[in-house]
Amino acid sequence: MNHPRSPHVEPGSGTVERRRFLGYLLAGPTLVAAAQLGVEPTRAAAAVPSVPEPSEVYDLNDLLTLAATPTSNLIAVAVHPDGTASFDMPRAESGQGITTVAAMLIAEELDLPLDRINVTLADARPELVWNQLTGGSNTTIAMYAPIRVAAAIARGRLLKAAAMKLDETVTRLTPHLGVVRAPDGRTVDYGELAEAAAGRETEQLETELKPESEFRVIGTPRNRTDALEAVTGRKKYAMDLDVADALPTMVCRPPTIKGTVGSVNNAAEVRRMPGITDVVAISTGVAVRGRTFGQCVTAIRALDVSWGPGTVDGMSDEDVLADIRKAEIPLAVPDVDPLAETVEGEFTFHFRNNAALEPQTAVADVRSDSAEVWAPLQSPILCQELVAEQLGLPVDAVTVHVEQAGGAFGRRFFSDPVIEAVEVSRKTGKRVKLMWHRVDECRQGRTHPMCTSRIRASLLGDEVLTFEQRHTSVATDYTMGFGEVITAMAGKIPPLGQGNELVYSDTIFLTTVNVPYKFGAVTQLLNEIYEYDTFPSGSNRNLVNPDVRTAQELIVDRIAAKTGKDPYRFRREFVDDERVLAVLDKVAEVGDWGREMPANTAQGITVHKEYKGAIATLVEIDCSPETVNREIRNAVTGPRVTKAVIAVDTGFAVNPRGLEAQMQGGLMDGIAQALTSSLHLRDGVFLEGSWDDYFYTRQWNAPLDVQVVVMPPTTGEPGGAGELGVPSAMASVACAYARATGTMPTSFPINHDALGFAPKPTVPPLPASPTNGLKYAY
Amino acid sequence: MPEHTFTLNGEQVTVDVDGDVRLLWAIRDLLGVTGPKYGCGINVCKACTCHINGKAFNPCSVRVADVGPDDEITTIEGLPTTVGEDLHPMQQAWLDHDVAQCGYCQPGQIMAAVAKVRQARAEGHEVRDEDLDEIRNICRCGTYNRIRDAIRSGAEHM
Ligand code: FES
Numbered sequence: 001m002n003h004p005r006s007p008h009v010e011p012g013s014g015t016v017e018r019r020r021f022l023g024y025l026l027a028g029p030t031l032v033a034a035a036q037l038g039v040e041p042t043r044a045a046a047a048v049p050s051v052p053e054p055s056e057v058y059d060l061n062d063l064l065t066l067a068a069t070p071t072s073n074l075i076a077v078a079v080h081p082d083g084t085a086s087f088d089m090p091r092a093e094s095g096q097g098i099t100t101v102a103a104m105l106i107a108e109e110l111d112l113p114l115d116r117i118n119v120t121l122a123d124a125r126p127e128l129v130w131n132q133l134t135g136g137s138n139t140t141i142a143m144y145a146p147i148r149v150a151a152a153i154a155r156g157r158l159l160k161a162a163a164m165k166l167d168e169t170v171t172r173l174t175p176h177l178g179v180v181r182a183p184d185g186r187t188v189d190y191g192e193l194a195e196a197a198a199g200r201e202t203e204q205l206e207t208e209l210k211p212e213s214e215f216r217v218i219g220t221p222r223n224r225t226d227a228l229e230a231v232t233g234r235k236k237y238a239m240d241l242d243v244a245d246a247l248p249t250m251v252c253r254p255p256t257i258k259g260t261v262g263s264v265n266n267a268a269e270v271r272r273m274p275g276i277t278d279v280v281a282i283s284t285g286v287a288v289r290g291r292t293f294g295q296c297v298t299a300i301r302a303l304d305v306s307w308g309p310g311t312v313d314g315m316s317d318e319d320v321l322a323d324i325r326k327a328e329i330p331l332a333v334p335d336v337d338p339l340a341e342t343v344e345g346e347f348t349f350h351f352r353n354n355a356a357l358e359p360q361t362a363v364a365d366v367r368s369d370s371a372e373v374w375a376p377l378q379s380p381i382l383c384q385e386l387v388a389e390q391l392g393l394p395v396d397a398v399t400v401h402v403e404q405a406g407g408a409f410g411r412r413f414f415s416d417p418v419i420e421a422v423e424v425s426r427k428t429g430k431r432v433k434l435m436w437h438r439v440d441e442c443r444q445g446r447t448h449p450m451c452t453s454r455i456r457a458s459l460l461g462d463e464v465l466t467f468e469q470r471h472t473s474v475a476t477d478y479t480m481g482f483g484e485v486i487t488a489m490a491g492k493i494p495p496l497g498q499g500n501e502l503v504y505s506d507t508i509f510l511t512t513v514n515v516p517y518k519f520g521a522v523t524q525l526l527n528e529i530y531e532y533d534t535f536p537s538g539s540n541r542n543l544v545n546p547d548v549r550t551a552q553e554l555i556v557d558r559i560a561a562k563t564g565k566d567p568y569r570f571r572r573e574f575v576d577d578e579r580v581l582a583v584l585d586k587v588a589e590v591g592d593w594g595r596e597m598p599a600n601t602a603q604g605i606t607v608h609k610e611y612k613g614a615i616a617t618l619v620e621i622d623c624s625p626e627t628v629n630r631e632i633r634n635a636v637t638g639p640r641v642t643k644a645v646i647a648v649d650t651g652f653a654v655n656p657r658g659l660e661a662q663m664q665g666g667l668m669d670g671i672a673q674a675l676t677s678s679l680h681l682r683d684g685v686f687l688e689g690s691w692d693d694y695f696y697t698r699q700w701n702a703p704l705d706v707q708v709v710v711m712p713p714t715t716g717e718p719g720g721a722g723e724l725g726v727p728s729a730m731a732s733v734a735c736a737y738a739r740a741t742g743t744m745p746t747s748f749p750i751n752h753d754a755l756g757f758a759p760k761p762t763v764p765p766l767p768a769s770p771t772n773g774l775k776y777a778y
Numbered sequence: 779m780p781e782h783t784f785t786l787n788g789e790q791v792t793v794d795v796d797g798d799v800r801l802l803w804a805i806r807d808l809l810g811v812t813g814p815k816y817g818c819g820i821n822v823c824k825a826c827t828c829h830i831n832g833k834a835f836n837p838c839s840v841r842v843a844d845v846g847p848d849d850e851i852t853t854i855e856g857l858p859t860t861v862g863e864d865l866h867p868m869q870q871a872w873l874d875h876d877v878a879q880c881g882y883c884q885p886g887q888i889m890a891a892v893a894k895v896r897q898a899r900a901e902g903h904e905v906r907d908e909d910l911d912e913i914r915n916i917c918r919c920g921t922y923n924r925i926r927d928a929i930r931s932g933a934e935h936m
């Protein structure tokens with residue numbers, strides 16, 4: 001195959017220069033057009049501030065996008081004889097709306113109605129190497145050009161075929177909503193052209209993309225293409241798949257984190273329980289397979305297992321925090337004018353769970369010479385390679401189907417449920433549909449690592465001279481690499497943990513963090529404790545920024561107070577970016593910043609820039625005793641965010657409605673992380689076991705008034721959305737809380753110290769399902 | 779094995795399983811009706827919310843032995859036929875407000891919403907903010923505001 005050239009600007013003869021892009025027409029019975037992933041329009045060099053921080057010149061998204069460039073692999077849009085188009089997307093849809101975005105891009109360039117485009121999720125495609133990882137809010141950024149190029153090439157072919165059929169010239173034909181029209185009114189449907197337009201042999205073609213001024217779909221608010229399936233219950237997740245004989249399977253898990261199986265003392269007895277077909281010890285516990293998941297729970301509760309030690313037996317929150325404190329890098333004594341004042345703060349962020357609503361699930365069918373798995377996966381190629389290694393099979397003997405996820409938030413980078421399902425299937429010789437219990441997810445699932453963030457700033461008069469941040473964290477497991485087993489192995493290079501920290505954690509820290517203010521000498525450093533796998537850790541809807549930025553913004557409010565300035569005015573003066581300034585002004589205006597507020601209530605305002613976007617959030621919080629102490633059965637109430645105004649500029653919003661949804665979701669995460677959501681480590685186990693222990697935002701915590709303002713396009717290129725909303729939301733809630741109560745919070749979530757529930761036992765590891773459900777019918 | 783008969787989405791069904799198995803698993807694993815979702819199994823997340831004789835309940839916390847031939851269980855799949863339409867007004871409102879993200883909680887949310895509106899009306903009023911605050915269904919994608927808006931518009935057509 002020829003290596004496609006980079007897109008280039010046509011040497012212009014006139015004033016309008018249209019970029020031309022390279023793509024392919026693929027040989028086949030129907031029309032299939034393709035483009036290379038990694039075809040990115042060359043960007044003009046961004047204006048660089050005088051002392052740029054690493055993430056401003058080269059951020060994580062550049063890393064993810066450029067990682068794509070060397071692989072010459074194609075994504076393809078097909079047009080079928082029934083007049084529909086399809087696209088098998090090498091990314092995971094887990095609620096972020098990327099299938100809708102993909103359909104919109106195709107609809108635009110192909111001039112086909114949205115409801116005639118089917119976007120499915122591609123199986124693992126090992127040849128894509130870097131390119132099948134869903135993370136870093138990178139999907140729209142990386143897919144924007146290639147999907148459109150493929151669709152535009154398909155449209156060009158359809159027009160050619162129509163010209164033949166109608167005996168017209170291409171330039172006189174207009175494609176519109178799946179039909180090509182001739183000037184005399186004759187029409188021909190795309191479906192009738194699909195075969196004629198097909199490639200006889202694979203060839204490289206050039207195409208132009210529609211200019212923004214002609215967009216009719218891109219940039220307009222659209223509903224999700226899978227909404228009807230979702231509201232009718234027809235949308236299928238891995239657990240809903242009808243794979244014959246893949247019976248329900250669950251795992252009896254150890255009473256401490258990463259505990260090991262010693263002996264199973266009553267396997268034969270449990271195997272005879274109603275509905276149970278198999279009981280087998282696996283690496284992570286004792287698996288039980290049966291006719292229903294309910295019977296698996298009952299069997300797990302009956303199992304008598306002797307457990308070996310885990311990785312953090314006997315340890316509690318205080319011990320981890322003490323270890324972090326010991327490892328903290330001292331803050332430098334700034335070499336500044338002796339008259340300068342210092343503002344300092346030290347903040348603790350507790351463990352927290354990804355807590356996707358759909359638990360971990362995987363269906364596996366292992367044969368002697370092949371294996372097939374179905375699971376929601378953000379990193380399917382790595383999963384395929386791990387399974388191949390586990391079974392001693394060549395990679396191409398393993399098929400990995402990527403299923404729609406009921407939320408991911410970073411959790412589904414890790415394929416541990418698949419590895420378990422494969423192990424059970426191999427040991428029993430049967431197909432399995434493996435599911436984690438909610439308790440499993442809280443106690444043995446992935447956790448955002450506990451960390452501290454310390455800041456020291458010095459100021460003289462109206463100027464901030466220095467701003468240092470030292471972030472110290474339990475190691476984050478980045479061995480999901482950026483999707484491919486070889487890079488994942490680099491994270492495990494001995495000595496353990498160091499590879500992970502040097503190769504990934506530091507890289508990710510430096511390419512994602514920044515201080516969005518003009519603050520003189522800024523330094524930010526990360527160091528980690530423990531091995532990468534001491535705790536089952538991972539990212540949790542954004543990597544470090546919810547914590548890093550919350551710490552910063554609280555200190556910014558303190559600095560503002562020292563200089564006698566209002567938090568908004570101070571930020572206005574110091575933000576280092578026009579786009580950030582614009583969103584800041586917008587929320588202040590729409591949210592009526594500075595309005596008179598009753599006692600115990602306050603506003604908070606912060607900004608954030610990441611994923612090639614800028615965001616500001618203004619919240620109002622109510623910390624009055626009536627609100628804080630309101631009673632709801634088995635619920636954490638506490639302070640309530642009553643209002644939020646978010647202004648967001650992603651450069652260019654492909655689907656403003658989807659973007660708005662992402663911002664609302666990010667806000668709910670920010671509220672949870674600031675106020676209520678955390679895991680408590682005690683004696684080697686997390687105490688949480690359900691949603692009435694792990695307090696993610698509920699209806700009674702959600703603000704009644706939420707407004708999202710999507711800013712008009714700025715850069716013209718889409719940025720990331722999925723994680724952008726969280727840091728500023730969390731920071732604004734924290735700042736508002738500080739202003740409402742007069743006390744700056746230093747430990748998050750603020751209710752962590754008071755354990756608001758009675759922990760469930762660890763042996764048996766699962767609670768019985770209640771039987772009194774009818775009592776609560778309403 | 780004992781047989782248990784009940785009405786599911788308008789049809790009499792019989793499952794042959796231990797009476798202690800919770801109804802959710804009879805519906806999902808034995809009858810293959812997968813609209814009601816599992817999120818906790820202990821009556822907390824409400825992802826499995828269905829109706830029994832028109833009232834919202836959570837089948838993960840009811841034994842199959844505790845329902846009988848006269849009990850009408852409705853899952854999200856059977857909701858439209860209760861109003862003789864292709865979509866219940868609450869489902870239509872969910873589409874109009876583009877509520878769903880990952881969608882996993884939404885069958886349960888819609889079933890809860892319908893019951894909540896009926897409950898408020900039985901008490902002689904329309905749904906208020908404080909009624910909506912009582913909805914326990916988790917949405918981990920954070921669609922709470924759109925849920926509130928959709929319930930209000932769905933109620934107008936109920
Ligand atoms: S699964 Fe029934 S309430 Fe959670």
Ligand code: FES
Nearest residue numbers: 880881883918919
């Ligand atoms: S839409 Fe994902 S949990 Fe509600």
